[in-house]
Structure formats: structure tokens, C-alpha cells
Amino acid sequence: MARPLLQVALDHSDLQGAIKAAVSVGHEVDVIEAGTVCLLQVGSELVEVLRSLFPEKTIVADTKCADAGGTVAKNNAVRGADWMTCICSATIPTMKAALKAIKEVRGDKGEIQVELYGDWTYEQAQQWLDAGISQAIYHQSRDALLAGETWGEKDLNKVKKLIEMGFRVSVTGGLSTETLKLFKGVDVFTFIAGRGITEAENPAQAAREFKEEIAKYWSE
Ligand code: 5RP
Ligand code: MG
Numbered sequence: 755m756a757r758p759l760l761q762v763a764l765d766h767s768d769l770q771g772a773i774k775a776a777v778s779v780g781h782e783v784d785v786i787e788a789g790t791v792c793l794l795q796v797g798s799e800l801v802e803v804l805r806s807l808f809p810e811k812t813i814v815a816d817t818k819c820a821d822a823g824g825t826v827a828k829n830n831a832v833r834g835a836d837w838m839t840c841i842c843s844a845t846i847p848t849m850k851a852a853l854k855a856i857k858e859v860r861g862d863k864g865e866i867q868v869e870l871y872g873d874w875t876y877e878q879a880q881q882w883l884d885a886g887i888s889q890a891i892y893h894q895s896r897d898a899l900l901a902g903e904t905w906g907e908k909d910l911n912k913v914k915k916l917i918e919m920g921f922r923v924s925v926t927g928g929l930s931t932e933t934l935k936l937f938k939g940v941d942v943f944t945f946i947a948g949r950g951i952t953e954a955e956n957p958a959q960a961a962r963e964f965k966e967e968i969a970k971y972w973s974e
Pocket of ligand 1: 763764765789790896926927929946947949
């Protein structure tokens with residue numbers, strides 16, 4: 755079982771805040787995410803800045819794309835995104851178009867990740883795999899967490915089942931270092947943390963603490 759990667763999500767409401775956070779934590783993490791909140795504010799310029807700051811890192815555009823997959827993927831890929839997210843309710847043609855476009859620009863590095871929110875089925879998940887998409891993001895929504903939802907056994911079971919099906923599964927949504935141990939023994943691909951890193955007093959130290967916690971439960 756490989757050690758899970760650490761991804762930081764930059765969900766700032768302004769470009770400067772996102773860039774400042776990226777500069778302080780970018781070198782501590784494996785993957786840098788242009789977060790949905792910031793993309794909606796400033797557009798894919800954020801992706802372009804991240805790519806120029808971190809030419810060697812994997813950059814994700816968390817567009818949660820629902821339609822026009824080919825155009826949205828191309829726009830983000832030319833600015834430097836390796837991976838882009840599609841919402842699970844997008845149609846298969848949207849996902850296929852996004853995958854084709856991102857691969858045309860980024861080559862083998864280009865991937866689409868399906869963001870799992872709300873209702874979805876394992877039959878749909880099989881269709882995503884059949885369409886060539888093998889990354890899924892298991893997400894506890896920010897609003898659901900604020901409304902009192904917590905991480906638990908039900909989430910673990912879904913994550914495990916998706917992994918068994920053949921997905922590389924990332925996990926996200928209000929993660930703290932304490933949440934990670936819940937996934938001990940599970941072949942998580944990437945832990946994605948936003949506020950747990952960027953809103954810490956010392957974001958770089960917080961990122962290191964996430965990595966140390968991951969290393970406690972997953973050997974290399
Ligand atoms: C919200 C997102 C966030 O990027 C993701 O949930 C990580 O942020 P946080 O750790 O602050 O919840 O995609 O839709
Ligand atoms: Mg995100």
C-alpha cells in the first residue's frame with residue numbers, strides 16, 4: 755500500500771490570499787489545488803500563477819465541472835492544470851470530453867477526477883471507470899459538516915468499495931490531522947486539506963504535521 759499523497763486546497767476568495775498560501779505551503783505538499791471558491795472568483799488565472807510558481811508539482815483545477823467538459827478542461831489545461839474535477843452528476847459525454855481535452859494538452863499526466871457529492875451509484879461509478887476515469891474524490895461537503903455531519907464508518911465503507919472497484923480515491927472535507935487515523939489500513943490515494951492547512955497559524959508547519967500523521971499510519 756503506497757503512502758497517501760497530501761494535497762492543499764486553496765479556497766481563498768482572493769488571488770493574493772491564494773498565492774500567499776501557495777508560496778508558504780507549496781513545497782511541503784505533493785499536489786496543489788486551485789480551489790473551487792477561488793476559481794469562481796478569479797478564473798483559471800489562478801492555475802497559471804500556480805503553474806509558474808511550481809513547474810514540477812501536480813496542479814489540480816477543482817472546477818467541479820458539470821457541462822462543457824472539453825472547453826473547461828482545455829482552458830484549464832493550457833494554463834497548467836494536470837488534473838481537473840467533474841461533479842459526479844455530469845454526463846458521461848461531459849466527462850469523456852474533459853478527459854480527451856486534458857490529455858490532448860497535458861499528455862499522460864492529464865486526468866479527470868470525479869467529485870462525489872450527494873446521490874451517486876456504483877453503477878455510475880462503473881461507467882466512469884469504463885470511460886477511462888480512474889480517480890474519484892470522496893467528499894464530505896463543507897455545508898454538510900457545518901450542519902453536523904461527521905466522518906465515520908459509512909464513509910470508510912464507500913471509500914473501500916470504490917478502491918476495490920479500481921479507483922484511486924482521494925478523501926476531503928474539513929480534514930484535520932485527527933481525522934486521518936480513521937482511514938488507517940485503507941489505500942487512500944490523496945488526503946486533500948484546505949482550511950486545516952491554510953487557516954493554521956503556521957500553514958507550512960500544519961502541512962508538515964499532516965505529512966507526519968500520514969507517515970505514522972502508512973509506511974512508504
Ligand atoms: C470544497 C472543496 C475543498 O477544497 C475541500 O473540501 C478541502 O477544503 P477543506 O479542508 O477546507 O474542507 O473542494 O468543495
Ligand atoms: Mg476543493
